[in-house]
Amino acid sequence: MAQGTIPSVFIDGEAGTTGLQIRDRLARNSAVGLRSLPDADRKNPEAKRALMAEVDLVVLCLPDAASKESAAMAASLGADAPKVLDASTAFRVHPDWVYGLPELTPDQAALIAAAPRVSNPGCYPTGAILLLRPLVDAGILPADHPISVNAISGYTGGGKAMVAEYEAGTAPEFELYGLGLGHKHVPELQAYAGLTRRPIFVPSVGDYAQGMLDSIPLHLDLLPGSPSPADLHAILAERYRGMEFVRVIEAPASGKIEPQALNGTNMIELMVFGHPVQRQAVLVARFDNLGKGASGAAVQCLGLMLGIEVETALSVAA
Structure with missing residues (x-):
């Protein structure tokens, strides 16, 4: 990037849901x-290669195989290679790529800022990781503890085929999926939450466009020190104190939570529902699956990688 010029960005795959929102x-x-x-050059590899050599950063919003091809093309440019931010699953646990969740650890934002290659997190793992990692780091949740993550997303989190079915009115109002227990988000969830035991992950989708909830039930009497719900809340609140896009809030007294309140923003809300007598708790994260779960998170990382201030939201947080 020449001195005095603004950084340039190419979105490879800008016609998809995530790419359009970015x-x-x-x-x-x-x-x-x-x-x-x-439009005529979007599938022309030479035209793509030439544009990559001219920009400062490329965002890949492609299927995994196509992302790998485009990432290799960018790397082949040598001194002209742009920074790369990948939104697919292809590199999320790759040792040569930095995981693009700035709030993961106190030094993660600096690692992203210095990285030539960053992998944007998956939507579902974002909430679960931010809920679990501080508890694992604090020793209040053993790394080998059996964990189940239940989650619901708006249908825009399910890819083009799912979006088409819901928009055509042919999809069910609600369904569980990924019940083969091999969902592609599990490796990153386990790795970055700091778990040594593979968690059970059960996603679901509802008949609404955007909004996500991750929920994680815990038996408190099985955890070291038998912590209270307030103890869990305090650990989360301390970990994310002062972080712009993470709010640790009190769980609603109603015992209810809906998924769409943060749509259009890059915010995520974390809360602990608990019953001190029954010694049980449910950790909950609420966010926009296309905001902090995808496009908003990508723009946040892009700003760090380019060293600029960027607006991550499509609307003002509630």
Whole structure:
């Protein structure tokens, strides 16, 4: 990037759901210059390669196999290689890529800022990791503890085929999926939550476009020291104190939570529902699956990688 010029970004796969929302967010930022290929050249590898050599950062919003091809193309440019931010699953546990969750640890944002290659987190793991990692680090949750993560997303989190079914009115109002227990998000969830035992992950989808809830039940009397719900809340609150996009809030007294309140933002809310007599708790994260769960998170990482201030939201947080 020449001195005095704004950084330029190319979104490879900008026509997909995540790519469109990243583009909409970046369009609000005068500190970033967006570059695109003409429609006729989008599948032209030479045109793509030439554009990659001209920009400062490439965002990959592609299926895994295509992301690997584009990442290799960018790396082949040598001194002209741009930084790469990948939104697929292809590199999330790859040792040469930095995991793009700035709140993961106190030094993660600095690692992202210095990295030439960053892998954007999956939507479902984002909430579960932010709930679990502080408890594991504090020793209040053993790394080998049996963990189950239950989650629900709006249908935009399920890819083009799922979106098409819901928009056509042919999909069910609610369904569990991933019941083969081999969901592609589990490796990153386990790795970055700091778990040594593979967690059980059960995702679900509802007939609404955006909004996500992750919930994790815990038997408190099985944890070291038999902590209270208030103890868990305090650990989370201390870990994320002062962080712009993470709020640790009191659980609603109603015992209810809906998933869409943070849509259009890059915010995530963490809370602990608990019953001190029954010695049980449920950890809950609420966020937008296309915000902090995808496009908002990508723009947040992009800002760190380019060293600029960027607007991550499509709307103002509630």
